[in-house]
Amino acid sequence: MMDDALAQAVSLLASTLRLAVPLVLAALAGLFAERSGVVDIGLEGKMLAAAFASAAVAHVSGSPWMGLTAAVAVSCALAGVHAYACVTQRGNQVVAGMAINVLAAGTTVVLAYAWFNEGGNTPALPDPARFRAIELPLAAALSGVPVLGRIYAGVVSGHNILVYAAAMLVPLVSFVVFRTRFGLRLRAVGENPHAVDTAGISVSWLRYRAMFACGALCGIAGAYLSTAQGAAFQREMTAGRGFLALAALIFGKWMPVPAVLACLLFAFADALQGRLQGVELPGIGVVPVQAIQAMPYLLTVLLLAGFVGRAVAPKASGVPYAKEK
Amino acid sequence: MTGDLPRWVDLGLLPLANLAAALLISSLVVLAIGIDPRAALAILVHGAVGYPEAWGYTLYYATNFVFTGLAVAVAFHAGLFNIGGEGQAYVAGLGATLVCLGLDALPGFVVVPLAILAAAAFGAAWGAIPGWLQARRGSHVVITTIMFNFLAAALMTYLLSNVLLDPTYGSPETRRFAPHATMWTFSELAARLGFQAPRSPLNAATLLALAAAAFVWVYVWRTRAGYALRTVGASEQAARYAGIDPARTVIVAMAISGALAGLMPVNEVMGSQQRMVLAFTGGYGFVGIAVALMGRNHPVGVCLAALLFGALYQGGSDLAFEISTINRDLVIVIQGLVILFCGALENMFRPALAAFFSRAKAPA
Incomplete structure (x- = not known):
């Protein structure tokens, strides 16, 4: 009984991690954009384009790394268009994101429809063209150790390399945003671009760099969806994850670690929902799947309205910067 | 920014230049899949307006886009960006469906207007809540309406697959409405008047769309409330000095916007499908954004842009049917490019045009 519960918990946590990866990467991407003062509702589109690019290139080349490179390139190109519209042309940022x-x-x-003739999807990728699970050292040996060994073998080990990359990117992004000169300027330009401009630093160039960082992270997220977690591109395969990541970013008050925790919470709810389907809970009854799916969105609405805590966006986000002549 | 160009350039040439840029890039996508864009365009135009049935479908699609486009436009005049048309229309479908199914014991001339009112009311409510949240609680309407789209989708999926579902069908949809509890189709109307019209989903909702456009024009430019709406959109501070309550104006604007989006199911659910199916909104709420941007948020512009998008949707279906490697989603590509060039990049050609016309005006 105890053993069974542990096995369940291990599999629940492992799938939480797997589901959290694209959210984490997209939320970190959004963090760069929004901290620099560009509202980015186009995370979804950049991720989707990247997912297609990586699946298509991995299919043709047989290499997931080529796919990843293509994903990052395509996503950065879209981020460049976004930046051109929002920074250079000072267009409406929300409209630009929507366009993307x-x-x-x-x-x-x-x-996909024209090139692969599979109704808008790409062909299923063979294993060598995907990022496959990696067994960490000693995982098999330690799996006999009660609890800790099981958790190491079942939750920590056995993911693909992009999962570990995402895990390492969280402290890295934290460091860049809070401990480097670029990070300081990034945060400043999202709060008070005039001050940054007065200090002789180019507001536009900073925002362009932030958008390219955003594009690169969305690119990895997209590649994860189609060549690591999945094995092909499917139409609309991001399925709102870009918006969910945005919600997590708001939920984490535009801070990396809290945003990642929010991603983990949303991913946990997602992992749970599959397991709760049709299960009678004591005192509650069967919880509709849709209620669990709606939870992150509802929480975000309540948070933004100040009913549970308060989230305040970077002050200059959403406002194009016009240099005084 | 508007002062530096002649009026006809600002209202006519500049939008056309933006549209041309969008269509040019679209034709590059068509080239990328190995098809001659000119041949594709010919099929598209013929498919959209080349024969009577095509007109019926074009106008039917356009009707959806007039509603969702007007919704975006009204909110825009109050300085709000309503991305929630999709969710507002979806929930409004529930209002229409409840009346059409629940009150179909009543005669048609009672049920149909009631259902239209219910649709508008449900849409208005789904729009007014984000409006209220922005006005009174300070949350941004863009993010809230995005979240409300997802909430609407979850709610409607639950209701359609658990509560409203007709168990005799395999898919989540309601039972068919009684014939008298639907909008008159154009072919029915024509038959009553004694001539024959081709079969299409075109129905009386198109007239309602024209009325809605007229209403928006009168409301925004010819009423006190509309003046308040535009003042708040131009400057909240100025509005407050003028004794206008910005919070109230924002909530009312979002309610009207939601109600307009909420009329879309009158065409789609009560007119075309005559029952409610899962995800009947089909992204038409988002098309409204492109339509409003292209139509410069003016009812006349919105109607013209809606007609263009109606033609694209109908012509796009024919194109996908004729050329097997082209998919209907090509229309979505064009839609995205229109949002990009007519929205985010709307002023890209302005400096060049301004330079050209100032030189033309003042010869050396």
Whole structure:
């Protein structure tokens, strides 16, 4: 009985981690954009385009690394368009993000349909063209050790390399944003671009760099979806994860570690929902799947409205910066 | 920014230049899949307006886009960006469906207007809550309406697959509405008047869309409330000095915006499908954003842009049917590019045009 519960917990936590990865990467991507003062509702589109690019290139080349490179390139190109519209042209940032989303949703399907002839998806990738699970050292040997060994073997070990990359990117992004000169300027330009400009630092160039960082992270997230977690591109495969990541970012008050914790919470709810389907809970009855799916969005609405805590966005986010002449 | 160009350039040439840029990039996508864009365009135009049925479908799609486009436009005049048209229309479908199914013992001339009112009311409520949250609680309407789209989807999936579902069908959809509890289709109307019209989903909701456009024009430019709305959109501070309550105006604007989006199911659910199916909104709420941006948030512009998008949707279906490697989603690509060029990059060509016309005006 005890053993069974542990096995359940181990598998629940492992799938939480797997589901959290794209959210974490996208939330960190959004962090760069929004901290620099660019509201990014286009995370979804950048991730989707990246997912298609990586699956398509991995299919043709047989290498997941080529796929990842293509994913990052495509996502950065879209981030560049986004930056050009929002920073250089000082266009409406929300409209630009929306354009990226719609453009990616359409283009991926049109190209996949024409190039691969599988109804808007890419062909299933063989194992060598994907990022496969990695057994960490001693995992098999330690799996006999009660609790800790089981957790090491079942939760920590056995993921693909992008999961570990995401885990390492969290402290790295934290460090960059809070401990480097670029990070200081990034945070400043999202709060008070005038001050940054007065100090002789280019607001536009900072925001462009932030958007490229955002693009690169969205690219990894997209590659994860189609070449690590999945084995092909499917139409609309991001399924709202970009918006969920945005919600997590708000939930984490635009701070890396709290945002990642929010991603883990949302991923946990996602992992739980599959297991709760049709299960009678004592005192509650069967919880509809949709109620669990809706939870992150509802929580975000309540948080933004100040009913549970308060989230305050970077002050200049959403406002194009016009240099005084 | 508007002062530096002649009016006809600002309202006519600049939007056309933006549209041309969007279509040019779209044709590059068509080239990328190995098809001659000119041949594709010919099929698309013929498919959209080349024969009577095509017109029916084009106008039917356009009707959806007039509603969702007007919704975005009204909110925009109050300085709000309502991305929630999709969710508002979805929930509004529930209002229409409840009346059409629950009160179908009543005669048609009672049920149909009641159902239209219910749709508008449900849409208005789903729009007013984010409005209230922005006005009174300080949360941003963009993020809240995005979240409300997902909440609407979850709620409606639950209701359609557990509560409203007709068990005789395999898919989550309600039972068919009684014939008298639906909108008159154009072919029915034509038959009553004694001539024959081709079969299409075109129905009386198109007239409602034109009325809605007229209403928006009168409301925004010819009423006190509309003046308040535009003042708040231009400057909240100025509005407050003028004795306008910005919070109230924001909530009302979002309610009206939601109600307009909420009329979309009158065309789609009560007119075309005559029952409610899962995800009947089909992304039309998002098309409204492109339509409003292209139509410069003016009802006339919105109607013209909606007609263009209606033609694209209908012509796109024919195109996908004729050329097997082209997929209907090509229309989504064009939609995305229109949002990009007519929205985010709307002023890209302005400096060049301004330079050209100032030189033309003042010859050396």
